[in-house]
Amino acid sequence: MSDTPKTLFEKVWEQHIVAEPAGEPTLIYIDLHLIHEVTSPQAFEGLRLAGRKVRRPDRCVATVDHNVPTILADRFNIVDQIAAKQISTLRENCKEFGVELYDIGSREQGIVHVIGPELGITKPGMTIVCGDSHTSTHGAFGALAFGIGTSEVEHVLATQTLPQGKPKTFRIAVEGELPKGVTAKDIVLAIIGKIGTDGATGHVIEYAGSAIRSLSMEGRMTICNMSIEAGARAGMIAPDEITFEYLKGRRFAPKGEAWDKAVQEWSKLPTDPGAKFDRELIIDAATLVPYVSWGTSPGMVAPITAVVPNPAEAQSEADRRSFERALEYMDLKAGTLLEEIPVDRVFIGSCTNSRIEDLRAAAKIARGHKVSTHVSAMVVPGSMQVKEQAEAEGLDLVFKEAGFDWREPGCSMCLGMNPDILSPGERCASTSNRNFEGRQGRGGRTHLVSPEMAAAAAIAGHFVDVRTWSGLDEADEIQMSSTEAVN
Amino acid sequence: MEPFKTLTSLAAPLDRANVDTDQIIPKQFLKRIERSGYGEFLFFDWRNEPGFVLNDPRYAGSQILIADKNFGCGSSREHAAWALSDYGFRAVIAPTFADIFFSNAGKNGIVLVRLSEEQVTLLLDRAAKTPNYKLTINLEAQTVTDGLSGDEGFHATFEIDPFRKFCLIEGLDDIGLTLRHTAELDSYESKHDHANWLKPRPATASA
Ligand code: SF4
Numbered sequence: 001m002s003d004t005p006k007t008l009f010e011k012v013w014e015q016h017i018v019a020e021p022a023g024e025p026t027l028i029y030i031d032l033h034l035i036h037e038v039t040s041p042q043a044f045e046g047l048r049l050a051g052r053k054v055r056r057p058d059r060c061v062a063t064v065d066h067n068v069p070t071i072l073a074d075r076f077n078i079v080d081q082i083a084a085k086q087i088s089t090l091r092e093n094c095k096e097f098g099v100e101l102y103d104i105g106s107r108e109q110g111i112v113h114v115i116g117p118e119l120g121i122t123k124p125g126m127t128i129v130c131g132d133s134h135t136s137t138h139g140a141f142g143a144l145a146f147g148i149g150t151s152e153v154e155h156v157l158a159t160q161t162l163p164q165g166k167p168k169t170f171r172i173a174v175e176g177e178l179p180k181g182v183t184a185k186d187i188v189l190a191i192i193g194k195i196g197t198d199g200a201t202g203h204v205i206e207y208a209g210s211a212i213r214s215l216s217m218e219g220r221m222t223i224c225n226m227s228i229e230a231g232a233r234a235g236m237i238a239p240d241e242i243t244f245e246y247l248k249g250r251r252f253a254p255k256g257e258a259w260d261k262a263v264q265e266w267s268k269l270p271t272d273p274g275a276k277f278d279r280e281l282i283i284d285a286a287t288l289v290p291y292v293s294w295g296t297s298p299g300m301v302a303p304i305t306a307v308v309p310n311p312a313e314a315q316s317e318a319d320r321r322s323f324e325r326a327l328e329y330m331d332l333k334a335g336t337l338l339e340e341i342p343v344d345r346v347f348i349g350s351c352t353n354s355r356i357e358d359l360r361a362a363a364k365i366a367r368g369h370k371v372s373t374h375v376s377a378m379v380v381p382g383s384m385q386v387k388e389q390a391e392a393e394g395l396d397l398v399f400k401e402a403g404f405d406w407r408e409p410g411c412s413m414c415l416g417m418n419p420d421i422l423s424p425g426e427r428c429a430s431t432s433n434r435n436f437e438g439r440q441g442r443g444g445r446t447h448l449v450s451p452e453m454a455a456a457a458a459i460a461g462h463f464v465d466v467r468t469w470s471g472l473d474e475a476d477e478i479q480m481s482s483t484e485a486v487n
Numbered sequence: 488m489e490p491f492k493t494l495t496s497l498a499a500p501l502d503r504a505n506v507d508t509d510q511i512i513p514k515q516f517l518k519r520i521e522r523s524g525y526g527e528f529l530f531f532d533w534r535n536e537p538g539f540v541l542n543d544p545r546y547a548g549s550q551i552l553i554a555d556k557n558f559g560c561g562s563s564r565e566h567a568a569w570a571l572s573d574y575g576f577r578a579v580i581a582p583t584f585a586d587i588f589f590s591n592a593g594k595n596g597i598v599l600v601r602l603s604e605e606q607v608t609l610l611l612d613r614a615a616k617t618p619n620y621k622l623t624i625n626l627e628a629q630t631v632t633d634g635l636s637g638d639e640g641f642h643a644t645f646e647i648d649p650f651r652k653f654c655l656i657e658g659l660d661d662i663g664l665t666l667r668h669t670a671e672l673d674s675y676e677s678k679h680d681h682a683n684w685l686k687p688r689p690a691t692a693s694a
Contacts, residue, residue, distance in 0.1 A: 018668060018671055018675045019668040019671045023649070023650055024650055024664075027665060027671075029672075029675060029679060031686070031687065032687045041521070041522075042522035043522075045520075045521055045522045045523070049523070052662070058686075058688065059686075061687060061688070085520060086520055089520045121688060123684060123687075126685050126687075149591075150522075150565055151591075151594045151595075151661065154662065155661050155665065159662060159665045159672065160672075161668075161672060163661060252688045252689065258684070258689065261683070262683070262684035265682070266684065
């Protein structure tokens, strides 16, 4: 081949260049614009004020997730009037501008980053944006997907394009076999712990290597989801048989001949041998363990077997100060074994870990056990379809029998814009993505973990090394029973 | 976005450094669903202070704000730019601006003029002491002047990124700019739409 070898990112980027005006950012075409209630109202109002239309309503999909209550009875009678207004505004905007909305009560409703993939709306090679930083999730399909601000939401609504400076590329290869009890969540927590929360700023990460290749789509989404926590513009994984297998038969996946043609096109996307990245990092999967975050930034993570670090050992003076502040906020003492930290709440959910596979993994740990008497634990499926599937598999019963609350889909306690929040001082094992001060409720203390680790903490009442959990090896037949599409 | 060529206006001196976006527009107003109407909440807490510059009738109607360094620091809320613009400000003069605010201001047609600390100190002083003190910002020439003549007069030049300058002068918001490429967009789209495998919900899909 005479062509220069290209990366996955470069291929997708180049296929979407609309114009490259000299001295200006490149104009990129957007294949899919996902919309939710919180960051869109001003964008729609901007269109109205300028007398503009949505250029391609067929390339927009909206849902409600951030504000929605997760208790069934509350969903159709939202008490928080400001939240209710944001939701009804989205309803009106979608109607006025002709955008498809998966509303409360519809079978498709769910967290925006969960429903795109499960409906087959998200596809390899696409450019995808949403007014939400965790849009990076969709990169798991080999799409270029990133979060945008409200002005940019308006820009995409009006023009279906975005002016963008070209990001740099960063290849992170995770090679080898993942040890038992170590999950996709642990891979990404390890990466963030290693490179820092600004470690990939200005870059698009491509995750590669045999450990990544062997992950399910759910696991790949978990990893791409948290790319933003490493500062990256986006995360991507090359599409392969696992990707195609996941998409095949989904509602908006191509069918028949169109499917074959699609697979043919998508198969051209993976990075060519010899393509150059601006940066590279290789991680040995065998060295990975389950991780727990101990501080107030996703970079503040440690192996479950470790102790809360001593600020005196921080690399820099600035780190030392932020470690001290974090420990004070988290009410933790240096030297405490992570396994000895008790939890008050457990949250299994969010666009990071609320897919069917996450729930299966948590249920596997919970099966036959009881949630500790001093812990309140909840499971919030990522979407109506995940909820239906889980119920069809009886996972809801496993959770309920163990004493978990089984809720309706939404963002829930990931950010507490709805009524699901921590009280001041409460400590939570959470499968979400951000442990910022007050993120899950003012004064609340968040520890980020995998679904398995969260379920085990709920039962033990404190963090435990899930690798030692009895029954971890059992019941794989429950897991395997349905890899087919949800619908 | 309204084009910005030259602006002559009263200048309000806000003699504070590190004016953060929480002060420009406090968080209780972020839950609103509108993009307009933030002007009345601009500097909400400070406006309870009787001596606050915007409460002084002398500065009523000023479209230029002069402030000390690191203006617009803090959160990324675009509401800060919306509030300034809705209140009527079209330009802010300061020694430095925070990054994100800088970008948000540009998207909303607000001209940010960086002058030296000495120049800003002088302007803050003159605007405070001289009744009806007006400044002229000429974006094409990249100058700031007051009406005074000879040695008395203030005259400064400022730097601005050529592309940003072009957008502000033409009054092109990003959408306006993109619309210059409508022909390219139309032709790209007509080809790209054949790529069925990149469609969110292909028409062929069964519901
Ligand atoms: S689940 Fe959390 S991180 Fe994901 S979109 Fe909702 S609020 Fe954002």
